[in-house]
Amino acid sequence: MGIFRSSFSFLVGTGCGIYIAQNYDIPNIKKLVNTWVFKAKQVEETYRKPRKKDED
Template sequence: MGIIRSCFSLIAGTVFGVYLAQNYQVPNLKKLADTAMLQAKQVEERYRKSKKKGRDNDDNYD
């Protein structure tokens, strides 16, 4: 009885998720995450500071 009680929320969530996926248009989260990562990379490249020529390390002020 203990294993059924401890796994009830997992089983109920799985059944509910299957029901939603079959009966409603659930967006593809992997595709959505890939699109978000692509946009984040584009923003990073656009606003990245450029390296100064002739200096290997900005912390070294010899």
């Protein structure tokens, strides 16, 4: 009986996810993450302390 309960929850969740993805404007998560990583790298390079000459 346990496999039916867990698979029912999984199937209902999958069905709801498919419905939401088809009927609503969901942002592309991969694109958002790539944008955040790019912005974080820019901030890091802007505020990073300069390296000393004797450190390699």
